[in-house]
Amino acid sequence: MTGRDLRALFGSNNPRVEADEAFTNRESQWQVFVGALDSHLRHVAGPGFDAADLEAPRRNLLVFHGVGGIGKSTLSRRLEAALANAEHRPAQWGEPAWHGPRIVPVRIDLARSANTDFERVIVTIRLAIAAAVGRPMPAFDIALRRYWDHQHPGEPLEEYLRRDGLMARFGQALPQQTQAALGEVAQGLALPGMLGSAVGQLTGALVRALREHRRSVAALAGCPRLADLLEADTDLEELSYYPHLLAWELARLPARKQIALVVLLDTFEDIGDRTRRDMERLLQHVVWLMPNVFFVATGRNRLQWADPALHGQLDWTGPAAWPGLADRGLPASRAATADRDGRRQILIGDFSDEDREDYLAHRLAVDGQPLIDPALRRVIAERSHGLPLYLDLAAMRFLEIRRTGLTPRPADFDVDFPALIARTLTDLTPDERHVLRSVSLLDAFDIPLATASAGISRDAPVLRLLERPFIRHAPTGLWPYHLHALIRSTLRTAEDTTDDRWSPRDWRNAADRAHIAVGQQWAEHTGPGRRPLIACLRQGLTLAAEFDLDLGWLTEAAWQYVSDSVWEPLTPAQRNTDDGPRLRTPAHALVELLSTLGRRQHEHRRTTANRLTAVINTGLLPQELGQMARYYLAKAHRDLGHSAASRSEMRQVADGGGRLAPAARRGLAHLARLAGDFPTALTVAGTLGWAGRQNRVLGDIHWPQGDITPAADHYQHARDEAEQHGIAGERATAQAHRALAMAFADPATAESELALAHHLLTGLTLHATTLTVHIAHLIRDAGHSTAFHERAQALRTETETAGLTSLLPLLELAVCFHHAVRGDDDPLTAAIHRLRRLTTDGDHAYLAEIASFMGDRPTTPDARPVRWLEGEATVRRRWRTLVTERSATASGHP
Structure with missing residues (x-):
């Protein structure tokens, strides 16, 4: 069932525009409600349940709370409609498998605009029972009539019901049943013909009869607190205890008359605030004193009744009294577990993506077709963050724009609504x-x-x-x-x-x-x-x-x-x-x-x-x-x-001498190394210290000399220093370079070094360092033909895409090493040629010389001279030895 939305209905001259109060799924909240109500019905039907028990924990309350405009009131109305008439239950909700008495819902709007006071709450609950049961509730009815005559002299209860619209909603059953209850008690007390003006005399006689345990009032003697309530002052405080009488009366109904009353209290936030709890305390009396009635509260805020700190402001507090309310509101994502966990406080979440668009599709329609087109619905749905109030305001804006003769566009909804504030x-x-x-x-x-x-x-x-x-x-x-x-x-x-x-x-x-x-x-x-x-x-x-x-x-x-x-x-x-x-x-x-x-x-x-x-x-x-x-x-x-x-x-x-001056001097040392001026790079490196990452720079200087062991040692010292200083990125970089150096000399040892490098890179985003590790893997595998070239080409593409062109010469050196180990003359020649093309500007030109050393080939006469630390002959011998040793170990591989 969808209600007519009058705001939208009167927002267009087109009579074909269907303006419905759209309602989306909310299936999870329905399932929570079904589970909680089923648990309540089974509890009430159990052999140990006593409606007059004033000490047992209460689990007869379910709370749905959420931000303004999230759809709480709509949910409350839909629950009432679904319980009152199965035809009004949304198809996607499914049919509940309840067993027991007939369910009777009554919804009470506590909004300030509804002018609902505590008297109206009590009377409304009694009216719902009157309409459903069709018989007096003598204990409650006599107490209510006594209260009413004292608090509203000259205003009959039936006149109040007629003026307030309650009689039109529930019929005239309550006045008739109240009068019947008075007559029944008056006859039992031998006070025939009792009129409303003599209720005080009747209740006095009834109290005396109850105190004296007369058989004429045996039907009411089972309610031990009736006499006390009839003697108490007639004020709102006393009225708040009358629900105990109503619960007692419901419990003693014959089987054929039994009902399961569900009271839906909507807009609960409007009954007061966190410091003024007078109305909240009275409503808590109702819930506590009617354990055989199921209550559903909907409002913006979660109920704090399980908080022991409220003792004194409220009469029943703490997790022992309200075990289902002890947790902060259960989020929508876990709402399905609410019944299993005994949770009774549910946070109503935002609409899902599907529900947002479904809402807009049904909110405004012409001849059954959505008025808002799909593309615009998607824009509005995304902008809403799932808040139904935003969707509703957007629908009204859609109509406003159409009234101007314009076609609403996505840009028209790139706005915020002050009404949300x-x-x-x-x-x-x-x-x-x-x-x-x-x-x-x-x-x-x-x-x-x-x-x-x-x-x-x-x-x-x-x-x-x-x-x-x-x-x-x-x-x-x-x-x-x-x-x-x-x-x-x-x-x-x-x-x-x-x-x-x-x-x-x-x-x-x-x-x-x-x-x-x-x-x-x-x-x-x-x-x-x-x-x-x-x-x-x-x-x-x-x-x-x-x-x-x-x-x-x-x-x-x-x-x-x-x-x-x-x-x-x-x-x-x-x-x-x-x-x-x-x-x-x-x-x-x-x-x-x-x-x-x-x-x-x-x-x-x-x-x-x-x-x-x-x-x-x-x-x-x-x-x-x-x-x-x-x-x-x-x-x-x-x-x-x-x-x-x-x-x-x-x-x-x-x-400039600032914080990065040591790092800049390290950069200058790197640039000297790139130019092949190793002595100058070594001199600068000696001045760097930890701040300038001296040991890593020394490693970078030594491995091109083919002097792998001291290079690896420097990298290890650099890694250890970084660990001592807690610099994760530097530690990973030093280890990556150590793995690279070890990959030339000892593939077996390099395996563990590479594994450590990958471990230290976990959680870091260091693209150049990661690529260095991948190049080290290639060097470790040099001499093996398995997918070597495919891997190298993939690394070329990745390096070029990242703009890390300074790594390309190193990658090409790895390819040269592979061909030198395998003795592939022509491929090695081609690789050296590519390497020389990459280093024509002079940077990394020494790598082309190293490639020549690997293949035991002469250097190019016009190549830029390299200043090695120990002379060209020594460096050549070291690199050629690394190649021949690898060839010997790789000869067994295809």
Whole structure:
């Protein structure tokens, strides 16, 4: 069954537009309800159940809670309709297998707009029973009539029912049954002809008769607390205990009259707040005192009845009293296990992708066909993040645009709806609204971060806000809380028309507080791992870039980010133009710098060089961060084979004397090595120390001499130093180079070295180092014909794609080594020729000489001279020996 939506119906002149109140699946919530109600029915039918038991734990309450507009009221109405008439049950819900008495639903809307007070709640429940059972409930009816005559003198109950519309909804059964109950008791007490005006005399006589255990009132004597209730003051507090009488009456109905009453309490959040619980306490009395009635509460907030701290505000509290309410709301993904686990508090989640489009397809239609076309439905569905309220507002916007004579387009729905803000903030206190706006600046947060961002001195508003369903909880996260994505987006971007809206200055002040608080959490973190660093950097960069904040702690965090050479992706928000990111402030420049460094492992080095050049040219970064950009630009140039440009940038960084000066001097040593000037490279290396990665540089100098053992030892020392300093990226790089050197000399030993290199690379994104390891695998397998050339070609393609052209000569040397070991003269000649073509600019030209040494061939007369450490003859002999030794071990292979 779908109800007519009058707003949409009156939003178009086209009478063919069908505006239905669409309802999507919600099958998981139905299954939870079916399971919980079935458990309740079996419990009530059990031999040990007593409706008058005031101490047993209560499991007769199911709570569905979620953000405003998620579809709670629609679910409540559909549950009532499905229980009242099987024809109104959605087909996908399936037929429940209940056994027992007839189910009677009654839904009570607690919304402020419905003007539902506690008296109306009690009367409505009694009316539903009256309509279903068709007989008096003497104990309750007499107490209610006594209360009514005292609290509403001169206003008969039937007149109230008629004026309030309840008689039209439930009929005239209650007044008739109440009068019959009074007459029955009056006759038993020999007080015939009793009128409403004499109810006080009747109840007095009834109390005396109960106290004296007269046989004339034996039918009511089984209700031991009736006399006490009839003697108590007639106020709302007393009225809240009357449901005990109603539960007792329901329990003693004959089998043919038995019913299973289901009371649906909707809009539960409107009965008060977390500090004023008067109405909530009265409703809790109803639920507790009617254990044979099943209650379903729907509202924005989870119920706190299982919290022992509420003792005194509510009368029955704690997990022993409400075992099913003890956990924070069970998420939708686990709702199917609710009945099995005894959970009775369910968080209603967002619509699935399919449900979003299904909602829009049925929301507006013409002649049974969806009015919104499929492409536009997909756009709106994605934008909604599954929030039904957004889908509904989007449908209304669709009609508004059509009224102007235009055709709605996807761009028309790239908006946020201010109504979402109003619905979200409506039942929050001013302090909670302040905290909500503050944490909307953050991707995620914890309690201290939220309190500091809001600039308040106490956690109470934060703790209250965490109870709200639009706050999502992820216990395993660094910061365990985050806002519903659409609500966060709306708070940040939609026009805020509320009375306490923030000005741009308010937002910037909050962003500054949040930025400082995030930095303090990073500075105070002393545990292992880079997770806090990356998380704080992402949040801090986003805030600084959006609100043009000073860099502050971000400078030191940026140095920490690059020092480990791990390169996790950083993807903070960034404004873009057609030509690339818009760099207007130091924060924007830093975002682009760190993002570029993180992405360089995944894109061509030419792209990296262009982006770093753009950052440097802005002049926005402070000098020390500008040196960082220049150093990595020099590395990109070196990887691209632009040695002159690399040397110029490295020299500027080295002369600047900043933090990267030792690394720049190492870069200069590498450039000297690339040019074949090994003595100069060795001299520079001796000045580097750990900061300049001296041992790794020495390894890079020694293995081209064919002096493998000292090279491998230097790499091992470099790896150990990196481990001592906790630099994971440097440790993996040193080990990769050690495996490369060992692969030339000892394939068996290289196997374990390569395995360790792969292990140390786990979790790191170091593209060049990874390719070095793959080249080392080729060198280890040199002399074997199995797929060698296919593997080499695949590596060429990958290296060229990444823009790591500086690795191509090393890869070609591995191919030369393979042919030299096998004695393949022509292929070796071709490989040496390719290697010489790759090194025509002079960089890595010494590798072509080494290839000639491997094949015991003369060097080319016009080749650029190489300054070896111990003379050409010694180096030639070493490389030729490595080839002949490998040939001897590889001769047994095909």
